[in-house]
Amino acid sequence: MDELNILELIQQKKYVEVKKILSEMNEVDIAEILEDEELDIATILIIFRMLPKDFAVEVFAHFSSEQQLNLVNAMTDKELKYIIDELFFDDMIDLLEEMPANIVSKILMQSSSEERKLINQFLKYPPDSAGSLMTIEYVELKKDMTVKDAMAHIKETGLSKETVYTCYVTDKNRSLEGIISLRLIVVSNEDALIRDLMEDEIIYVNTHDDQETVAKVFRRYGFLALPVVDTQNRLTGIITVDDIMDVMEQEATEDFQRMAAMSPSDDPYLSSSVFTLSKKRISWLLILMVTATISGRIISSYEELLSSAVILASFMPMLMNTGGSSGSQASTLIIRGLATGEIEMSDVFRVLWKEFRVSVVVGIALAIVNFLRLMYITRASFTVSLTVSLTLFVTIVIAKIVGCVAPIIAKKLRLDPAIMAAPLITTVVDAVALVVYFSIATVLIGI
Amino acid sequence: MDELNILELIQQKKYVEVKKILSEMNEVDIAEILEDEELDIATILIIFRMLPKDFAVEVFAHFSSEQQLNLVNAMTDKELKYIIDELFFDDMIDLLEEMPANIVSKILMQSSSEERKLINQFLKYPPDSAGSLMTIEYVELKKDMTVKDAMAHIKETGLSKETVYTCYVTDKNRSLEGIISLRLIVVSNEDALIRDLMEDEIIYVNTHDDQETVAKVFRRYGFLALPVVDTQNRLTGIITVDDIMDVMEQEATEDFQRMAAMSPSDDPYLSSSVFTLSKKRISWLLILMVTATISGRIISSYEELLSSAVILASFMPMLMNTGGSSGSQASTLIIRGLATGEIEMSDVFRVLWKEFRVSVVVGIALAIVNFLRLMYITRASFTVSLTVSLTLFVTIVIAKIVGCVAPIIAKKLRLDPAIMAAPLITTVVDAVALVVYFSIATVLIGI
Known part of the structure; x- marks a missing residue:
């Protein structure tokens, strides 16, 4: 029996059959079916009332908070009281945290004074703390x-x-x-x-x-x-x-x-509004946009060099990208390692030393491939090929070190290391790559 | 009693005290202490033998495969047989999967023919399948x-x-x-x-x-x-x-x-060799390096425009970065949504439509801020400010759509959507940003 068939039966109001099918299903699956957008709240309530009472409470616990709110608004006080009494304590706290104030007081009115005291105590635990996760039914x-x-x-x-x-x-x-x-x-x-x-x-x-x-x-x-x-x-x-x-x-x-430069949120993506989603993305993009102007300044200051050798401009994206990616490889490893506990703050120097050696191996390999490609495929001059390849090597080494150090510093400053990921690392590494590039170019190509 | 003190006691060979302390500890913590690099295998074996036999097996199950191999090599056949008999079946399969062939046959010799048959059957399940995770002790x-x-x-x-x-x-x-x-x-x-x-x-x-x-x-x-x-x-x-x-x-x-352009691995970072780590990073960096040359080609083909207006070069990093970050915001949301099951393939069009609207909101906001900044802080000309801001808007919209579509295509092609993350998206968006930029510039600035 798949979901679509049940929805059909519900819409045809064949409730006897629906009841029979639902009685054999898991509460998680029933909750999902009753979340379907095509069902109106009256129909949902009818089906909800057909379920055995204890089982209905379990289904209720698996609804989204939106759907819980709809149901609480639609059901009688007696039904609400039954649900409040039977819900596991942690599920009730979750429910109360998501409900608007008038519903919270409606719910609190249905509970005993002793329970009300406990509820108030639990609602005071900081979100995402052990206290807010726990239950008292042990x-x-x-x-x-x-x-x-x-x-x-x-x-x-x-x-x-x-x-x-x-x-x-x-x-x-x-x-x-x-x-x-x-x-x-x-x-x-x-x-x-x-x-x-x-x-x-x-x-x-x-x-x-x-x-x-x-x-x-x-x-x-x-x-x-x-x-x-x-x-x-x-x-x-x-x-x-x-x-x-x-x-x-x-x-x-x-x-x-x-790590992708968004403000974190545990709201479900599909039901978040366009403006909420936009807001979570704009602030970081603004910061990155402003930071990226540093790279712009660097380019402006080498305007003379660039106009005399415009070919140099065409290697900038490759240098910035490869550098950025190398850096974010390192930062991702460190951020994830710190999050899972695989890397401890006491391992910092071992990690740095390891990443340094990795960067040298990776840098040499890429620089050689790049040099050969420039000389024999792109047919650039020897000086340009050498400039680009040397820059590539130096950038990779610096990028790995930046990628490694930045999350560790964030952790030390009690910030979330995850903000030191690809986007921010890229902006920093871009600036580094450009300075290295133009400095080497000035020396090698001469002006 | 912290870890350092126990290590000290062990090194001072105060085994009676060590035994007493260990008897009150959790097997996971003991395994961690006995993984310390300062302990030689002889000492570890002494301590391991001091533990109650059944408990020792539990500690054994929590060692890294490296340490398990060391111990298996050092212990007697009788000890090995005891461990083989008492290990939970799934832990034994994990052990066998990690051991070299000679050790595997040593272990198989210690088990009954019936058990050998079962073991061989289990070793045939593909890695990362339900079969390779399961245990028969139910x-x-x-x-x-x-x-x-x-x-x-x-x-x-x-x-x-x-x-x-x-x-x-x-x-x-x-x-x-x-x-x-x-x-x-x-x-x-x-x-x-x-x-x-x-x-x-x-x-x-x-x-x-x-x-x-x-x-x-x-x-x-x-x-x-x-x-x-x-x-x-x-x-x-x-x-x-x-x-x-x-x-x-x-x-x-x-x-x-x-998502950070590395070949995935579940080897622990700290014990992986520099060459293993480098190998996992080089291949993707090479691919990205070669892909980035497309952007280089685009720049080369606008060499004339660039040399007549070198100032345009200085906005390239900002445009490429902001575009890349916008794109990877979208791709990260989709990749993670697909991985957790929050987004299903049937939601594709809803997601695309939502991301498009988000990109318009974000694009307009950033373009306005950027235009004002260029006009009144950087004091660029009106035409340049307009060119850069228009490019920014178009790039953000295209980037979000690319970031959205790429993981979905990967999924359709039965590839892991996670490869369509920041690094690859960035390279694609860079090229797009540059084409848009130079096209708008050609029209607006004229040549």
Whole structure:
């Protein structure tokens, strides 16, 4: 059964069949079908109401925030209350963060005062912090429980928890004393004590840690969930791996955007307006446009040389491009290495030394190819061929070093290294290439 | 206790203390410490032998392949056999893929003939396919089991499985009939039948699916594990989420590398040789160098115009750079959108239309700023200011369209869209910018 057929059935109002088909589908796929532009909100609500209630909440959690808003506006208070009660806490926080103020207060009115307090606390965590990612629905055990007690506790409460596969052992002050996997509980003897089984060397994150840090911890250890503690070391929530996959993707996308001179955004491309998209691109282009005038100045100052040997102008794009690309090769490696943690700040000198040697090898190879090409294919003069090839070599070496150093400096200045990518490196390397070019030309060609 | 202190203790041969400290550490951290360059293989082997045997295997699985090779060469056959027997199947396949032939046969000699058959089958899956990622250590249930039977089965076999949190229900031909989570088993009544609880609409991948596809399925549904079936629909293995996080990171890194004109590689940067690194960069730089000569030709053919108005040369870098950056903004968005699945091939025309409108907005804004700057700051003539600003506008519009169309064409040709990134786009846009520039100049300035 593919998506189009279901849409057809919906439009023909064959709801009995639709219900049957949907009952066999995954909530993610249903949410996608109900996002289709051709459906109006009334139809969506009809279908939404046909789903089993608990399942409807799961589908709701997978809607885009736009669609959630439409539905919240269209549904009754009773329906809203049901969704609020049943949504996982982290999904509810996500929902509230995206809703306009009047909807937020409508939602808050549906929750208990205790829950309202918690919600307000969670809404205060900085965006992209561990606190804003975490959920409070975890399994809490006590260390004097036996395996049997623990199993009974999980059996009773397990369905409403975000995960039951990692359980958290806390004392009466909610300090985290240990963690234990459901696997270990299941394979252990019924009478064994949790205190003897639990792992007490715990890897955790703090509520204010950045989500990038959290993602690194997940990747490093391959965990399914990670506890989040506050400054008093009390367990305040957990983060599960499915949310971290989204973070990893989002962080990589942000780096791609920054490296292409755009202000990063996690709004979906297709639903962003033309003006929003334009705004995210103009500022960096303006900066680059102004920076590029430095190259223009350099060219102007060698106007005399250029007019006496206009042929020199024709090699400028090749020199600037090859230099720029060499530089951005280096900067991309460093930026990505710093982001994944493969390169640490302590490796800086090893990286620099390695890139220097690479630049010499690459520079010599390209300069030789270029010299031969100019002499025997383009049939330029020996002096011009030598000038261009020498410039190429020097530019590649300098470009690699600039490409290497710039992201490291950015990191030291606590800026995002990703801004030191191709566009900015290119502008800098262009200027360098031109100065080197005209200086060598002045000496070799003489004026 | 930080890493340096442990290294000191090791070098002082205070092994009792070292053992105590290591016993409280995570296997990932121990593997990292034992990768330190200052330790010789004899010392590493001493420490490795101090670890509890099962734990040592886990540490082994986290070593780099280089370190694994060193250790395999240094350890006794008996130790090797223990590791081979206890390693998870996917880790063993990874190990074998990286080892030289003589070591592979040494390892194969230590395994049973049945296991050898399986290993040979697994080694045949294409690299980066679902088959090469999967493991065979999963929990297999039968649909006539009760929850109690299933729990007993998991209790007995659970410790040797890669995951117990998703269990797979198969018939006697190993066809996959359903999946069930341990959570559901734990919260259900002891006498309930697996057949009544299991999910029979199963989302799965095939052994030959690309790892990027597998990663997309994981992200979409937030699964902890995914079944892999062969062409006859028989369950051949499972893939777990921890391995997929590595895939996601590796795929993003490859895209970063391709987009910066490098041949992708998953060798770690710091341990790659200068020549290997140089080789990965030279080929693309050569291609770009040769492509850039097109721009050179264009400049040569307007030599006359240029020598009569050398000032025109000084705006070339700005025009080429701004154009190149605009183009690579568009191409980066498309490439990343296609990689994450946010943009589908069916969205092509919507994307093109959107990018066109964005380019007009951005182009007009930059052209106006540029015109005013040239007139009132640079104090260029009206004709020159107009020529440069008009060129800027046209170039930005064309650049955005090229940046948009190129990755889509690459995808249609079944190439990786990531090669159509900044470097290649820049070379194309440079040529376009120059032709537009000189054409407008010829008309406006006249010759």
